Amino acid sequence: MSGRILVVDDTASSRVLLKARLAAAFYTVILAESGAEALRLAEENEPDIVLLDVKMPDIDGFEVCRRLKANPHLAHIPVIMVTASASEAEKLRGLRAGADDFLTKPFSELSLLARIRNLLRMKLMFDELRLRGETIRALGLPDIAELPAKGAKRVTRILTVAADPLVADTWAQALARQLSARTATAQGVADALAAVTSSLPDAVVVDQEIGAETDGRRLVSILRARPETRRSVILFVAGEGRQDLAAQALDLGASDTLIRPFEMAELVTRTSTQLARKHLSDRLRESIREGLMMAAIDSLTGLFNRHYALRHLRAMLARAGESGRPVAALMLDLDGFKAINDTHGHLAGDAVLREFARRLQENVRGVDLVARLGGEEFLVVMPDVDASVALSVAERIRKAVEQPEFRLGEGEGSVRVTVSIGVGLSEPGETDSEALIRRADAALYASKNAGRNRVTVEKAA
Numbered sequence: 001m002s003g004r005i006l007v008v009d010d011t012a013s014s015r016v017l018l019k020a021r022l023a024a025a026f027y028t029v030i031l032a033e034s035g036a037e038a039l040r041l042a043e044e045n046e047p048d049i050v051l052l053d054v055k056m057p058d059i060d061g062f063e064v065c066r067r068l069k070a071n072p073h074l075a076h077i078p079v080i081m082v083t084a085s086a087s088e089a090e091k092l093r094g095l096r097a098g099a100d101d102f103l104t105k106p107f108s109e110l111s112l113l114a115r116i117r118n119l120l121r122m123k124l125m126f127d128e129l130r131l132r133g134e135t136i137r138a139l140g141l142p143d144i145a146e147l148p149a150k151g152a153k154r155v156t157r158i159l160t161v162a163a164d165p166l167v168a169d170t171w172a173q174a175l176a177r178q179l180s181a182r183t184a185t186a187q188g189v190a191d192a193l194a195a196v197t198s199s200l201p202d203a204v205v206v207d208q209e210i211g212a213e214t215d216g217r218r219l220v221s222i223l224r225a226r227p228e229t230r231r232s233v234i235l236f237v238a239g240e241g242r243q244d245l246a247a248q249a250l251d252l253g254a255s256d257t258l259i260r261p262f263e264m265a266e267l268v269t270r271t272s273t274q275l276a277r278k279h280l281s282d283r284l285r286e287s288i289r290e291g292l293m294m295a296a297i298d299s300l301t302g303l304f305n306r307h308y309a310l311r312h313l314r315a316m317l318a319r320a321g322e323s324g325r326p327v328a329a330l331m332l333d334l335d336g337f338k339a340i341n342d343t344h345g346h347l348a349g350d351a352v353l354r355e356f357a358r359r360l361q362e363n364v365r366g367v368d369l370v371a372r373l374g375g376e377e378f379l380v381v382m383p384d385v386d387a388s389v390a391l392s393v394a395e396r397i398r399k400a401v402e403q404p405e406f407r408l409g410e411g412e413g414s415v416r417v418t419v420s421i422g423v424g425l426s427e428p429g430e431t432d433s434e435a436l437i438r439r440a441d442a443a444l445y446a447s448k449n450a451g452r453n454r455v456t457v458e459k460a461a
C-alpha cells in the first residue's frame, strides 16, 4: 500500500532519519520543520498520514493536531504523535487532541510501519466512502452530510476478552463507567464468539492472553474475518515489551493496540477514539445507502422514480438492440384522480397511489420495472416481450385496479379507481427511448379518448 506521509519535526536529524526509513518502505515523504509549515503543507498536499513531533518552538504538536482535526478538509487524516520522552499525562493529552497514536522514541521500525499500514487501510476505507458520497452529490442529490441522522442513539456495546476474569472485568467496568457502554466479558475464543453472536459488540478489547488454547492474535484475525464483526472496533492489549505482538495484531486487523503497563484512561481514550471513527463510518455508509435510495426510489410508493426508470429504459433498449427481442413500455394514468383528491383529500389520494403501486407490482412479471413518473402517472418497462404478452399484462393490471374498490383508510369507506393504459413496443434495433415513450403516451391518450379504463396498443407504423 503506497501513501504520502507528512513528517513534522523541528530537528533536522530526526526528519532525515524518518524520511530514510519511510522511503525505504516505499512511502512518499513530505517534510515540514515547524508547526506552521506542517499546517500549510497538510492543506496543500492532503497527506495520507501525519507524523507529528510534540516539541516544536512555534506551534507545538498538540496544537497542530487540534488544528488539523478542527479543519473539515483535514480532520480525516490520521495523526501519529512522536516524542522523545512522554509521561502518561502527555500521551493522554495527545490522544485527546485527536491523535490516532502516540509513539515514544526510540520506537521500533516494526511498530511504526505496522501502525502506518493500519492507519492507511483505515484512511483508504474513509476515502472510498467520501468518494461515494461525492458521486451521490454529483448525481444532483442532497449532500449526505446534510441528511438528518436517523434513529435513536444506540447503546454502545463493548466486549472484553482476557484469560484472567479479573482483568476482563476491570477493563469492562472502566469502559462501562467512562463511555456509558453496556459491557460483557469472555474467556477464550469459543466463549468470545458465543458472546459476539448473542449480542453484537461495537468494540472488542482482546488481551494477548485469552485462554490456554491460543492467544489473542488468533481471536483478532477470526473477528476481523467474520462478516458481523468485520466493522467492529478491535483493540489488542500486548504484554510489557511485546511491541512485536502489537505490530502483528495491527496487521491481522486490530484497530488499535495498547502495551502494558497502561492507565485505564488510555484504554478509555483509545476505545472512544475508535468508536467515534466507527460511528462516523457507519453513518457515512448509512447516508450513502439513503442517498442511493433517494436517487432511485419514489418515496411515496417505494417504486423506482422517473430519473432511474428512464435511465434504465435506455440501458434496456441498448441491450434489446443486441438480442433483437422487443421492449414494451406501458404508460399508465389513473382516471379521474384529481376528483379523488378533491373529494377525499390528499391523504386519501396518497393512499390510493400507494395501493395502486402495490397492485401494479403484483401484476407485472418479476423482470419488469415499475416506476412512478410523477403525480398519478406510472411506467412499466417490460424486456423481452411481444405485443400479446404486453397486452395481456396490461389487461391484467387494468382488471386488478378496477376491482376490488380501493379502501381509503379506517372508517373512510372505499372508492372506485380505474386506470388507462397505453402500450408502446420497440422496433427491432430501436434505441431511442424517448420515441418509445412518446408512442406509449400516444396510445395512453387514445385510451383516455376512447372512454378510459382501457388498454390501447400503439398502432404499427
Ligand SMILES: [Mg+2]
Binding pocket: 009, 010, 011, 053, 054, 055, 056
Ligand atoms: Mg522537537
